[in-house]
Amino acid sequence: MNDNNGYAVRTDKLTRRFGSFTAVDAIDLAVKPGEIFGFLGANGAGKTTAIRMLCGLLAPTEGEAWVDGLPISSKAEEVKRHIGYMSQKFSLYNDLHVIENLEFYGGVYGLDKAEIRSRSTELLARVGLEDKGRTMTVDLSLGYKQRLALGCSVIHRPNILFLDEPTSGVDPIARRQFWDLIYELADQGTTVFVTTHYMDEAEYCSRVSIMVAGHIEAMGAPEELKTKHDVPDMQQLFITLVNR
Amino acid sequence: MKRILALARKEVLHILRDPRSLAVAIAMPLGMLLLFGYAIDMELRSLPVGVMDLDHSQTSRAIVRDMTAGGFIVDAGRIHSRDEVERGFRRKKFLAVLVFPEGMDRDLANGNSPTIQLMIDGSDAATAQTVENYLSAVIARKNIEILREDLGDIKPPLEARVRFLFNPELRSPDFVVPGLTAVIMIMICALLTSVAVAREKETGTMEQIMTTPIKPSHVLIGKVIPYMVIAVLDATLVLLIGRVVFHVQMAGSWWILAAYSLLYLFISLALGLLVSTLAKTQQVAMTVALVATMLPTLLLSGFLFPISGMPLVLQWFAHIIPATYYLEVIRGIMLTGRHWYPFELGIMIVMALFLMSVSMRKFRSRLD
Ligand SMILES: Nc1ncnc2c1ncn2[C@@H]1O[C@H](COP(=O)(O)OP(=O)(O)O)[C@@H](O)[C@H]1O
Ligand SMILES: [Mg+2]
Numbered sequence: 001m002n003d004n005n006g007y008a009v010r011t012d013k014l015t016r017r018f019g020s021f022t023a024v025d026a027i028d029l030a031v032k033p034g035e036i037f038g039f040l041g042a043n044g045a046g047k048t049t050a051i052r053m054l055c056g057l058l059a060p061t062e063g064e065a066w067v068d069g070l071p072i073s074s075k076a077e078e079v080k081r082h083i084g085y086m087s088q089k090f091s092l093y094n095d096l097h098v099i100e101n102l103e104f105y106g107g108v109y110g111l112d113k114a115e116i117r118s119r120s121t122e123l124l125a126r127v128g129l130e131d132k133g134r135t136m137t138v139d140l141s142l143g144y145k146q147r148l149a150l151g152c153s154v155i156h157r158p159n160i161l162f163l164d165e166p167t168s169g170v171d172p173i174a175r176r177q178f179w180d181l182i183y184e185l186a187d188q189g190t191t192v193f194v195t196t197h198y199m200d201e202a203e204y205c206s207r208v209s210i211m212v213a214g215h216i217e218a219m220g221a222p223e224e225l226k227t228k229h230d231v232p233d234m235q236q237l238f239i240t241l242v243n244r
Numbered sequence: 245m246k247r248i249l250a251l252a253r254k255e256v257l258h259i260l261r262d263p264r265s266l267a268v269a270i271a272m273p274l275g276m277l278l279l280f281g282y283a284i285d286m287e288l289r290s291l292p293v294g295v296m297d298l299d300h301s302q303t304s305r306a307i308v309r310d311m312t313a314g315g316f317i318v319d320a321g322r323i324h325s326r327d328e329v330e331r332g333f334r335r336k337k338f339l340a341v342l343v344f345p346e347g348m349d350r351d352l353a354n355g356n357s358p359t360i361q362l363m364i365d366g367s368d369a370a371t372a373q374t375v376e377n378y379l380s381a382v383i384a385r386k387n388i389e390i391l392r393e394d395l396g397d398i399k400p401p402l403e404a405r406v407r408f409l410f411n412p413e414l415r416s417p418d419f420v421v422p423g424l425t426a427v428i429m430i431m432i433c434a435l436l437t438s439v440a441v442a443r444e445k446e447t448g449t450m451e452q453i454m455t456t457p458i459k460p461s462h463v464l465i466g467k468v469i470p471y472m473v474i475a476v477l478d479a480t481l482v483l484l485i486g487r488v489v490f491h492v493q494m495a496g497s498w499w500i501l502a503a504y505s506l507l508y509l510f511i512s513l514a515l516g517l518l519v520s521t522l523a524k525t526q527q528v529a530m531t532v533a534l535v536a537t538m539l540p541t542l543l544l545s546g547f548l549f550p551i552s553g554m555p556l557v558l559q560w561f562a563h564i565i566p567a568t569y570y571l572e573v574i575r576g577i578m579l580t581g582r583h584w585y586p587f588e589l590g591i592m593i594v595m596a597l598f599l600m601s602v603s604m605r606k607f608r609s610r611l612d
Contacts, residue, residue: 055455077457085455089448095261106455107250154450169336 008033008160008191009054013063018050021169023049023213025214026063031193032205033159036186038205038222039195041235042242046086046209051162054086054193068159085159088165090149094138101137101152109156125153127181143174150181153189161185163194167201179204201233208234212239217229217241247458251466255440259470268436273478274485281490282422288325291375292320294338296329301349303386307342307360310384317375333365340364340375352390418493421486422574423547425479426508426567427538432475433512434519435530435538441520441527460608464567468513475509495581501574504585507592508570512537514599515566519607541567566595 009031016024024046031037041047052058054067056076065072068082092101099120106116124130128146132140134188146166154161163182167175179201186192194205202208202222207217218225218241222234231237259265267345293311297304312319323329332338343361351358362379364372370525388400440463444450453463486492515537523529541547542556545567551559562568569588576582 057451057454068569080455080457083455085452087448087451091260091447091449091452093449094447100254100257105255105452105456106249107253108247108453108458110457111246112246129569191377 001149005192006033006070007031007198008067009037009065009067009193011050011054011063012064014050015047015059016046016053017056022055022214023118027211027216028213029209029216030220031191032187033191034186035206036192036194036204038202038208039155039211040197040198040199040202040208040238041195044213046214048164050211051085051164051193051195053103055162056080056125071213073233081156082159084156084161085155086149086161086166090146090150090166092145092149094136096137096150097133097138098135098137098148099124100154103149105152105191106155110147111156119155123155126184127151141174141200142178143170146170146174146178147181149176154185158190159193160193163192165195165197167196167198177199181231199238202234202238205219211239212242217244245518247456248462248466251316251453251458251463252469255467255470258440259474265436265440269432269474269478272431273424273482275513276428277421277424277485280424280500281486288316291316291340291371292338293375293379294320294323294341295319295331295333296323296341296343297350298346298563299344301344302346303349303352303390303453304420307344307382307386310386311342311379316378329363331362336365338365339371340369342380343380344592357461358361384440401604403449417486417490418579419575420547421482421490423545423571424486425482425505425540425574426545426570427547428478428482429505429509430477430512430515430537430541430567432471433509434516435533436474437471437513437516437531438468438519438533439526441469441517442523442526445520446525455552464517464604464607472509472513475512479505492578494575496583499582501577504573504577504589508566508582510596511566511570511599514596514603516601517607518599521603529533540565542570548573566592569595 007030009029011027011029012110013026013028015022015026015156027050036209039047039050049058049232051225053060054065054072056072056079062071067079070079070082072079093104093132100122102123106119111119120133121130124133127144127150129135129140129144130153131147132144137148144178150163150166154165167178170178175198182192182194194201196202205222207219207221210217218229218237220228225237226233228238231240251433259269295304295308308319311317319331323332323341329341332341339364343363345360348360360383364375364378366372385407385450392398441450443498444467446451450463454460480555483492487494519530519533519536523532538562543549544551544554544562545565546562547563551562551568554562569591573588576585
């Protein structure tokens with residue numbers, strides 16, 4: 001079972017049931033280090049459930065997964081040191097200043113004071129909020145909130161970053177800016193595992209998987225998949241797979 | 245440790261920036277202190293009693309004088325007809341009426357036993373009872389006085405000398421202020437902490453925190469520390485004001501009281517955490533905290549109403565409420581100076597351990 005060592009994320013028949021309902025049905029994934037992996041699927045396909053298992057928030061019903069080479073069933077606590085997570089609700093504190101959100105997450109990740117200070121300033125600049133450190137978070141636009149949430153989730157320099165629908169609900173410009181940040185992170189060697197239901201964003205990924213009702217229906221590089229299924233774009237591919 | 249501090253610091257910011265939690269933390273304890281301290285103190289003083297004097301004699305005037313001497317009862321004025329009696333009761337002009345019959349003094353002199361009629365508004369049963377006891381005692385004393393005039397210096401065959409120990413003047417602040425600390429600690433710990441934890445669940449930040457390497461138990465400790473500090477400050481403030489403004493007595497040691505109070509504080513916190521593990525939203529947390537912890541503490545712990553006077557079922561309930569035991573201890577220390585309460589101490593320790601372990605376990609499993 002040593003073949004998982006070369007991967008950032010690997011799953012083996014990972015399954016989660018809620019009662020008799022199977023939300024994630026024996027999925028097999030393999031994500032290489034440094035990749036931007038697009039985890040695609042319609043609403044309710046089981047993306048969030050899968051990510052929550054990979055982040056140690058939810059125990060798998062069956063199967064196993066390795067994150068940074070560590071099995072999530074037995075090493076969940078250690079896995080947490082290697083990952084960053086930005087949930088669907090991108091969880092910021094609205095009644096805290098922008099910089100206080102960064103400092104807080106730096107604190108719970110166990111960084112020391114000097115590190116928190118330098119990382120916070122650095123990330124503020126990186127997400128384009130350098131002059132808004134003392135703004136109340138509630139007053140930020142949705143696009144800025146999403147970027148701040150991204151900043152909070154990478155303050156401890158994780159190897160692997162899980163993003164759950166990070167760009168839902170904002171305009172194309174803000175989405176484009178967000179993806180620029182994702183590219184920057186990937187360039188620095190961070191593996192990015194991102195869910196989305198915007199098919200244009202799928203084109204930005206190194207590889208994607210498409211999930212339908214708990215199953216992985218296709219996995220590969222976007223170009224490769226389009227050729228294989230003989231469709232002009234990801235949108236068409238998605239419709240074809242869902243209707244199959 | 246660093247992580248716990250980060251959480252605690254953030255929680256302080258939340259409290260400072262939320263007017264509602266500031267109100268609960270500061271305004272409510274003071275408001276309750278004034279409300280219970282003053283209102284209850286005033287209520288059992290200066291009760292108005294009307295007099296219908298058909299005799300206009302020395303004796304009737306002497307009884308009225310005796311009755312109002314202590315300040316407990318005030319003379320609500322003379323009544324001249326039965327109609328006035330009914331009207332006065334309805335308008336709450338007086339709570340009781342004494343009727344001295346015509347020819348009372350003459351009947352007394354002739355060796356008959358005239359009857360003084362005493363009418364009491366029974367709508368407030370506790371007060372009615374107190375007024376009846378008081379007026380009966382006034383008349384009983386007058387009886388002995390009259391007998392002495394006739395028969396020389398006789399002594400009543402049996403005499404009860406009543407002395408209220410520990411709270412000699414039956415002052416209600418002595419009773420209420422210590423109890424208030426129990427109510428306030430539950431309020432801060434159970435209400436504020438459970439709402440604070442539920443809020444993080446509602447906004448999803450709890451889930452975010454759980455993906456960091458911090459231990460669940462440390463999350464709870466960090467969140468709870470600021471509320472613990474507030475509860476300690478509030479309890480101290482209430483006792484301090486009680487001492488300075490209401491002259492509440494302190495027969496025992498402050499340090500020993502502090503030790504018992506700390507134990508009660510842990511129980512309150514554990515209750516708050518238990519509520520927060522069960523509640524997914526702030527609304528639910530608030531409702532459950534109020535109904536399951538605040539109300540029983542206010543109504544059933546013996547804070548306002550003595551437990552021995554409750555129906556049996558409520559007495560059982562009273563004995564599973566932590567405040568019941570804490571009240572016994574704090575009132576005991578402050579009023580009697582007794583320091584050692586093995587029974588209450590044992591029960592409170594068991595409650596603290598049980599509630600802490602249940603809420604920790606629940607908190608951990610709920611995040612699954
Ligand atoms: N805690 C839960 N209890 C019961 N059902 C759940 C729970 N979480 C998710 N589900 C169900 O699992 C399915 C997949 O949900 P989710 O993983 O959130 O999908 P996605 O993120 O792809 O939109 C949905 O039908 C959802 O209702
Ligand atoms: Mg989702």
